[in-house]
Amino acid sequence: MSAILQVTELRKSYAGVHALDGVSFAVEAGSVTGLIGPNGSGKSTAIDCISGFQKRDSGEVVLAGNDITGLPAHQIARAGLMRTFQTVRIYERLSLRDNLAIAAQQFDPATWIDEFLRTRRYRQAVDKAEVRARELVELIGLKRYWEIETGILSYGQKKLVALAAALMPHPKIVVLDEPVAGVNPTRIREIEVALAALNRAGETFLIVEHNVEFITNLCHRVIVLDQGKKLAEGTAAEIHTDPRVLEAYLGMTPEMAEAEMRGAA
């Protein structure tokens, strides 16, 4: 695998607070990578700087070989890095189908003239978007809600709609900001299953999340931040047994963590 996203020496300070203090990491194409760390460790600042929602002080972000450092968010999205937010942003009065059609329209090459004249280019774009939408809806397990107003869905399902919308333009990577925060525990598994299915279909994800079990189940690699620096990186199993992570992130010794894992099993 090769790196689709390369972050190098990212730095960001807020009035003397080093939110990011030289963070470097890579996300492999086709992988699910977790970005975890205690409150205030710099996770949100990192993904905001990467996705153009925040200006970094220094450092470099390269997406599929193209330098996207410092570009505005909409250009980064066009370059192929999409993101979701902690709060769900969907059109609740519209059907799932219409939500995804709108998401596609924001990126398709057909102009309003094409649309007005119903040109071949416009019809092709609409047909392609419909195929993509149906594929995604199948993969996230919401096929039965295709024509239904998304407002009736559960919060977790709405998060899946936002994710599918982000995937509509075939991005190179989607960055997810706390995809299961505030989601009913019984629904968390649905999101996990959906993300795993999307990843098997070739999608690449970088996930910021506090739910360690969720990250452990899904992620091929996990990056741990602490006080604006990268504390550790590895597989979930490696991270679970890294004494620095246990102490800084979980506040546990390895023995306590093992006892906890046994208790959870």
Ligand SMILES: Nc1ncnc2c1ncn2[C@@H]1O[C@H](COP(=O)(O)OP(=O)(O)OP(=O)(O)O)[C@@H](O)[C@H]1O
């Ligand atoms: N707009 C801001 N102004 C001042 N300080 C900020 C601002 N945003 C973040 N910080 C500080 O930067 C540091 C990193 O914050 P950040 O929100 O990136 O951490 P986080 O790991 O995402 O935390 P959480 O898990 O609580 O969301 C913290 O010390 C935070 O207080």
